[in-house]
Amino acid sequence: MLKRTLALASAMALSLSATLAQAADVLKVSAIPDEAPTELLRKFQPLGAYLEQQLGMPVEFTPVADYPAVVEALASDRIDLAWLGGFTFVQARLKTGNALPLVQRAEDARFTSKFITANPDVQSLADLKGKSFAFGSVSSTSGSLMPRYFMLQDGIKPESHFSRVGYSGAHDATAAWVQAGKVDGGVLNASVWDKLVANGTIDSNKVRVFATTPTYFDYNWTVRGTLDPALTAKIKAAFLALDPAIAEHKAILDLQAASRFIETAPENYQGIEEAARAADLLK
Structure with a gap:
């Protein structure tokens, strides 16, 4: 009985330790480098301050050298949240199996x-x-x-x-x-x-x-699949709460070239995966 109790306690401790390991003390954010690094940082700073306020935790932006680096950073849990293009999201989803798209700009549904x-x-x-x-x-x-x-x-x-x-x-x-x-x-x-x-x-x-071109789904904000679900939900809620009728929020949305943010889902990017396979960009 004692051995079983100790084994159970040990298992619970390991489980708690694993859970805590996935919690973020600092929300680490990155983005595909589709514009100059200085421009990406300028666009993110007000959004980062807003997220800090909404989440009650520090938010840190980490630029990367190229598109594959964002995918690798998500896959290795070195970043928590990333601004991805549709194709980069497909690559991240295939590599990690659990990268989760949270929101996209309303404009991204018909890009x-x-x-x-x-x-x-x-x-x-x-x-x-x-x-x-x-x-x-x-x-x-x-x-x-x-x-x-x-x-x-x-x-x-x-x-x-x-x-x-x-x-x-x-x-x-x-x-x-x-x-x-x-x-x-x-x-x-x-x-x-x-x-x-x-x-x-x-x-x-x-x-x-x-x-x-004809329209297609594109950019989204994606979290790593191992992020604490409660934090993931708070991040999504923060984006969805941005209201263009509020001056401070409108300034953030304008920098993101967004009228508002809406929910998105992995299935929205199936067409992009098919296009990538047709172009022989995915094996």
């Missing part, structure tokens, strides 16, 4: 990519045949995967259609390449394009949109 050029003779992708073209990161949903998928559906294979295909690494870099004449055309996500035009980074008199 698009914009094809841009500074060449006045280009009116369609057909006009770019034999010319140079830029995607963003190879792991970007809106800067590579989905535009490529839609091009393939239209019978356009980028590597044979364009004279040269480049990868800028980020949406704002793609726009800069097009504006500088480094490439004849490129594609980036609609949200970043709108922001670059609004803040004057891109001169819309020189660079213009000549085509837009």
Whole structure:
């Protein structure tokens, strides 16, 4: 009886220890580097302060060098919460088996990519045949995967259609390449394009949109599957509570290019997984 009692106590202690190991003293947050690191940090700071207030714990933002690094950080429990593109989420879900998408912007349920050029003779992708073209990161949903998928559906294979295909690494870099004449055309996500035009980074008199993709699901905030469920629920509630009618909240939402946040689920990204397999980006 004593041995059984000690064994039970030991098992309970191990279970409690494992549970405590999954609790976060500091909420560690990261994001895919789809824009310059300084811009990512600027956009996150007010949101991070809001989350600290809502969760009652410190929130720390950790930038990463590239898209795969976010997936690895989630898989190794080095970060708790990450801003992911749809394809990066699919990769994280497949690698971890339990990465959980919590919320997405309302805009992410019907996201698009914009094809841009500074060449006045280009009116369609057909006009770019034999010319140079830029995607963003190879792991970007809106800067590579989905535009490529839609091009393939239209019978356009980028590597044979364009004279040269480049990868800028980020949406704002793609726009800069097009504006500088480094490439004849490129594609980036609609949200970043709108922001670059609004803040004057891109001169819309020189660079213009000549085509837009069909809609698809894209970005979300994802937590590691081993995070304390109670904390996970609080994080989701904090995002859903952001109200554009409240000035402080609207400032946060504006920086996130969001009208509001809505719940999301893994099944929303099944189409992106299928597109990635069709493009031979998942084995």
